[in-house]
Amino acid sequence: MPKPDCRHIQVTGLVQGVGFRPYVYRLAQRLGLQGEIRNRSSGVSITVQGQMAVLDQFLTELRRNAPGQRHEFSVNVAAATAHSDFVIAPSQSDAGIAGTLLADQAICEDCRREFHDQSDRRYHYPFISCTSCGPRFSICRRLPWDRINTSWSRFSLCAACRQEYESPLDRRFHAVGISCPDCGPVLFTADGLQGEAAVRQACAVLERGGVVAVKGGAGFHLLVDAQNPAAVARLRERKRRSKPLAVLAPTFEWVLENAHTEAAERAALKGSAAPIVLLKACGGIHESLAPGLGTLGVMLPSSGIQLSILRMLQRPLVATSANLSGAPLIHENDTALSALAGIADAFLLHDLDLVQGLDDAVLRVMAGQPVSLRLGRGFAPQIHTVPVAHSSLGCGAHLKVNLAMQERHTLIVGPYIGDLQGAGNRQRYLQQKSTMPAFFQIDAGTEVTDLHPDYGSSVEADDHALTVPHHVAHAMAVWLEHQPEPPFQALTWDGVGLGPDGTVWGGECLQFDAGMEWQRLGSIRPFQLPAGHDIARFPGRIARVLSGETYPGRSIACSSMGRLIEGLAALAGLREENLFEAQVAMEWEALGHRASQALHMDFSWVGADLDWRPLLPLVADRSVSLSARALGFHQALARAALRQCRLGRGDSVLLSGGVFQNRLLVELMVAGARELGLKLLLPGRLPPNDGSIAAGQCVALAMGAKQIGVAQQCA
Template sequence: GIVALKGLGGFQLLTDARDPAAVARLRARKHRPHKPLAVMFPDLAAVRAACRTGAAEQVLLQSPAAPIVLLDARPGALAADLAPDNPRLGAMLPSTPLHVLLLQELGFALVATSGNASGEPLCADNAQALSRLAGIADAFLLHDRAILQPVDDSVVQRVAGQPQTLRLARGLAPLALAREGPGTVLALGGHLKNALAVGGAGRIVVGPHLGDLDTTVAQERFMTATARLPALAGGQPMRLACDLHPDYASSRWAAADPRPRQAVQHHHAHLAAVLAEHAIAGEVLGVAFDGAGLGADGTLWGGEFLHGDSRQVRRVARWRPFPLPGGERAAREPRRSALGLLYAAYGRDLGGEALDLRDGEQRTLLQALDRGVNTPLTGSVGRLFDAVAALLGLCQVMSFEGQAAQALQAAAERAPRQTPYPLELVHDGDGWLIDWRPMLTALLAERAAGRPVARIAARFHATVAAAVVEVAQRLHAGRVVLCGGCFQNRRLLGDTRAVLEDAGIAVWWPVRLPPGDGALACGQAAVVMARPGKTVQGPLAGVDGAN
């Protein structure tokens, strides 16, 4: 059966991790067909039996925070469907006395996933859980100790020789970083993977992961946190910071508040977060790769090279844009990103490539591309990963964010480091433009020749890394900061770090802060604290240096 257990920060859904039928039942009830499920083990010996663990991973597992640690799984040790098409497993040890007693009594590993329906925030009180989880759980294990602040489990991995936080939550948040700046600012983060931050009194305090702000329940929790985190940090913010995108729930909340606010460009915030984490002074070359963020020019960015510091940046290089047929729907269907990529490279005949689209659907999308209807341009590296995953047959439609990129990473990690595909760098007056078309042609030729998918995926990762070092060398940059959600990909981060260090270039990346949007609020606070005179109202406030 499936048990809803009231844990330290909220409810968890538990079932036997050895039983494929139990795992399938949990996935069906939670409407979570593919996203990996975390597993709680009775002890370290049980973890070692199911996963490959080194000394460093064992230290993370046994740390006071007791986070979920991503480990390479041993095939056949547990139910196969815990992490479909993914060689890694999220492992954790018991984090409360209740968990210890339960796992000791059972003696086997349990799925321990968040107690919520898909897309909703974590359940935290008994009445809420009994109502919202009634269709998922067969039984409830409750207690009468109230949870004041709901908080998810933290998630970490080992990459490039260091731990890296992927979700800043239980045991790791709030996180305080030293940062000087006048006044106090409440930074509101983005729309996905939301977290808040308060800057002032010589520091930035980053709050725990709140999650996506798509639902009313999530937005209510966000509003509660806007009062709770400043009280915890010990200040009453006089200014607000938010994302440049006016339609994010966090940005709409800022617009309705009477306090002065400053909108911070998405990728500048990513860069400023890493600068704050590592206390880096002076100008750097920031490499911000993610799925999408509104650019200073009103287009979708996501493959950005920004030169500057927390106060201001200048866009100095970017990836060649391609259209996304269907707009936001392309972010959920990698096959649409592939269609846009092929259309931009070869025109209507798509270079003779066949895609996993019905004839009528493909015809409609091609007509939209011809007319420029709902086909926004993007230079997003995240969407480039999606397109390549679709072209290699790894993922056509996603059931969770990052699924295609995860599959591409998993394929690449089955092969050793490779030489990159060719790219072309051209200077077009607005900076360097990375033209991916030579890479695409070579990649498709290898696929047609029957080369292993793992080798092609590894070459693609190597190509993205090579683009970073090539741009850095063209700009004579001696210090590079990697940021954005794409750099939670350990293969990409490892390859990029290696080629930069081989070129004698110093490199930093997120370690204690998440690479993705969970760090946006920290970066927003850092930018506003560096711009004390720019507390102006309006949707484009504070972005004059980001063009």
């Protein structure tokens, strides 16, 4: 018998919490190889020995079929070991970057089938999960991903679960979250009911039109009957919320009956993240949940807890984050019972501790491409690779804030935190800023923040923090996903962001050349933006300024496309005041979607800047329907944007900023770009809004982005 060869394989990437070790164990057993596999903080370590041809087959199948994402393999020849079999060895901590843990995963089809199977011992078990699904980041205290390092550590396995955990042929082989009704967590109410009785009581409250606070796998939701307008109104009044509300659909078939869907949207709904997907509504239910928007935010059940409620009620439920204004999502029982006492009529709790709360992720499909709008449960943390090594901590901006950390070539993007006006969100931001680098075993490195000195991230940054212009960070976040070679352009359109010249930017066309040197190629004709932290609330004030009135208070020079769109929509007669962020712009888009014809209009030009003045009389013409004016405006904006991009060098154009959450605008631009030979590159995993700023700050620093003619790095 020839002497066996031996290989040591180090695998990094998202390889923990995905069933990687059980897969490798079964593969090695099938091929008759010896050795071991173990989790480490920074990845998975494999030692395997056997005949060379069989080792080659092992490596081929491992590279092709291993579960997880973003695998990187390091293979080295090693000395033969004394192993007579292949085993899963105890995990070990090491000093490498701990970018190995997958985000929380929605209930898989196998677990869903068992949940509904009367003969299965996990029939109707709310905490059903396996190696392929269940909470991950929300319950993990430290890496490696082992039961002892998670909230599951306090639950001892019963004999039946222990047998499954140790059986190589079982799909719960080494599943961290394995449990059953005999040994796992329990649902309970505030007055002591447990299990199915607790679920029945919660459902009875929902049937009566009440509000129920439900602890899920990543935090609390507030639920009401979505088909009961009085219940929905009661929830809005108690929570003081005017924003659109998402619906938790009882079945996929219900979604198809109440919304128009395309293939990418259906795939996202059924995907492992189970995000809220913004769909075109076709039923009447959306009018109480998202009035005037023509869309419906829908998600399917992501856990056995949600399935337990929906199987009893068989109806759609409003599911909104359980938090107070300016405060993060609640994820602890005691906090929920006190903070939500004036909102919820009943509570459905459980005893699986959540390490941190994760809001639901939000996604919209535009031009056939899924675009993340919020990095919530299932979408974060994210791992990206940056071509140039660096060490930095991206601090974000002020709204939709999250954190990003780069060490060497690895960039880790953290989950959505929220806006930093409120003390609660500010506290959570500072907590994550202090704990996330240690969790991922990354040196915090150089802090990078926004140019605006009054943003919460800037106020909380250390004294040595570097700054990156807001719109450069936007551009570099999209560049990270596509990495086009310079030269290329970036359209960065949003509400406001401080430019290097001290004015308010937000309608920028940037040119990037070799070495990531950038310049402002064009913008929009500036206007005077009424000053004040609440200006986004009053688009009517902007409309009057655009019409030539002099604002009586303080104002500042502004080139914001987001504010321009809202001002023109208000001028058209849509609304003077936003009840929630970007409401008038969203209604303006919805009217354009519904239009059967368009009023033709066009921007003019002042050099390379878009001049909006020719639009004013047409937008304000009340003899033409609002929808025709809305569609005409969006068509004019798409044409002007593409024409502006043709002034630059290169045929790739990055789109970033909150304005590009507008599906109508994006799809008009994509259609027009094809005819002009331009390649529009949309955000995907990272949002177009300020949820991408932290990542873009890190990338800008690593890639040395700098303004042409300005010596200071990243300024």
